[in-house]
Amino acid sequence: MDAAQSSGAGMVMATAVLDLERARAVASRVVDPEIPVLTIADLGILRGVRIDGHRVVATITPTYSGCPAMLQIADDLRFALDGAGFDDVDVAIAHDPPWSSDWITQEGLEKLSGFGIAPPGGEIVCPQCRSGSARVVSRFGSTACKALMACTSCGEPFDHFKDF
Numbered sequence: 001m002d003a004a005q006s007s008g009a010g011m012v013m014a015t016a017v018l019d020l021e022r023a024r025a026v027a028s029r030v031v032d033p034e035i036p037v038l039t040i041a042d043l044g045i046l047r048g049v050r051i052d053g054h055r056v057v058a059t060i061t062p063t064y065s066g067c068p069a070m071l072q073i074a075d076d077l078r079f080a081l082d083g084a085g086f087d088d089v090d091v092a093i094a095h096d097p098p099w100s101s102d103w104i105t106q107e108g109l110e111k112l113s114g115f116g117i118a119p120p121g122g123e124i125v126c127p128q129c130r131s132g133s134a135r136v137v138s139r140f141g142s143t144a145c146k147a148l149m150a151c152t153s154c155g156e157p158f159d160h161f162k163d164f
């Protein structure tokens with residue numbers, strides 16, 4: 001608590017806005033446990049952050065129902081916000097509307113490609129040689145969100161983040 005917070009309603013409001021911006025910034029830097037180059041904001045998993053009294057409420061939408069990473073993400077959000085001084089944190093899970101791979105940001109799609117994962121939406125392109133010909137090796141790759149593909153040009157296996 002600093003002096004600004006007790007010097008009038010206007011300052012309290014301003015502090016609340018700053019807190020909200022800071023909470024949003026902290027929450028949006030939390031990374032996906034399965035693809036740690038992507039933040040939950042990149043993936044569109046983080047739907048919103050609000051301040052309710054003294055509580056920070058972060059709302060997330062699972063990439064698919066029963067995604068085991070969600071528990072980890074909720075823990076990571078609490079940990080990150082707690083570390084930033086928000087000790088009252090609630091993580092709400094919203095299932096409606098369901099998450100869509102369309103919610104992945106442009107930056108997120110580029111990070112996926114850079115990480116060697118063919119992004120969802122559009123043609124599947126080999127991240128190694130950019131060939132558009134690949135076959136499905138397994139519908140479930142390293143995680144249920146991804147399919148394991150093999151490039152028929154260069155032979156390299158790669159993950160494809162499936163369309164949802």
Ligand SMILES: [Zn+2]
Pocket residue numbers: 126127128129130131151152153154155156
């Ligand atoms: Zn290839």
